[in-house]
Amino acid sequence: MDNLGFIVAGYTLTWVTLVWYAWRTNRRLDAASRALDEWTQTSAGAGRPAGDPGA
Amino acid sequence: MIVTNKSGKANLIGIAALATLLIGSFVGLFVVSPDRLQGDVQRLMYVHVPAAWLAFLSFFVVFLMSVLYLIQRDLKWDRVAHASAEIGVVFTVLTLALGSMWGKPTWGVWWTWDPRLTTTAIMLAIYVGYLAIRSFADDPDKRARWAAIVGIIGFANVPIVYLSVIWWRTLHQPPSSPRSVSPEILWTLLFNLLAFTLVYTYLMMRRIRLAKVEGELEQRVAYNG
Numbered sequence: 365m366d367n368l369g370f371i372v373a374g375y376t377l378t379w380v381t382l383v384w385y386a387w388r389t390n391r392r393l394d395a396a397s398r399a400l401d402e403w404t405q406t407s408a409g410a411g412r413p414a415g416d417p418g419a
Numbered sequence: 420m421i422v423t424n425k426s427g428k429a430n431l432i433g434i435a436a437l438a439t440l441l442i443g444s445f446v447g448l449f450v451v452s453p454d455r456l457q458g459d460v461q462r463l464m465y466v467h468v469p470a471a472w473l474a475f476l477s478f479f480v481v482f483l484m485s486v487l488y489l490i491q492r493d494l495k496w497d498r499v500a501h502a503s504a505e506i507g508v509v510f511t512v513l514t515l516a517l518g519s520m521w522g523k524p525t526w527g528v529w530w531t532w533d534p535r536l537t538t539t540a541i542m543l544a545i546y547v548g549y550l551a552i553r554s555f556a557d558d559p560d561k562r563a564r565w566a567a568i569v570g571i572i573g574f575a576n577v578p579i580v581y582l583s584v585i586w587w588r589t590l591h592q593p594p595s596s597p598r599s600v601s602p603e604i605l606w607t608l609l610f611n612l613l614a615f616t617l618v619y620t621y622l623m624m625r626r627i628r629l630a631k632v633e634g635e636l637e638q639r640v641a642y643n644g
Binding site for chain 1: 433440444447448458459460462463466467470506509512513516517520521523524618621622625626628629632633635636639640
């Protein structure tokens with residue numbers, strides 16, 4: 365296979381980029397979901413309305 | 420808890436995306452014959468072209484959702500636009516990097532100020548700007564309004580990127596058609612396009628969910644202090 369280095373680099377970059385972005389998004393989602401759960405529990409404990417802020 | 424049926428659906432699409440991407444990469448690398456003129460390096464087309472198409476699709480979704488937001492003033496459209504812009508930026512960076520890796524062995528240079536490359540770089544700058552402008556406003560409605568305006572005006576560059584190889588004399592090849600490529604190249608390209616579309620769908624589902632959770636958190640902090 366000619367230009368093997370460019371081909372391998374291109375496919376590796378594609379995979380690494382897409383997997384990294386998916387991993388990063390899932391990590392951010394987990395962290396945000398956890399923060400929301402904690403906020404809901406803390407708010408309920410402090411007697412604040414835990415549900416819809418407009419309620 | 421946020422994890423629901425939607426998470427299960429996203430995971431299924433994620434698995435399908437991973438499987439099709441694996442098969443598409445394998446076929447693109449080892450099964451399909453090399454190009455008659457360019458040789459093996461043309462195999463980069465099976466990742467470069469789908470990445471570019473998905474960047475276009477992402478920014479079309481940003482445009483559409485921005486219009487919907489301005490009409491209905493519903494933040495759910497802004498969340499979709501935001502998610503699609505971020506994913507579009509990832510695909511655009513990938514397109515430029517892969518194009519550069521293909522350009523070096525075929526053109527002899529990593530980068531040239533060719534109309535296709537230049538307009539693509541401008542497209543990247545516009546959507547990085549779209550993401551940056553969102554951090555300037557604390558109020559979600561104001562932020563969504565500013566972003567929607569950039570999302571609509573910025574989209575004007577997307578057809579220019581596509582048509583640049585037709586309008587101007589460029590080093591970049593013009594768009595291929597099913598009549599100008601062999602069926603095996605065409606089907607491999609279409610399969611990889613399907614894989615990238617599934618990847619986009621999966622990423623969108625997760626990224627929209629993230630925007631929704633972050634929005635709820637922001638709203639609660641703002642109301643409850």
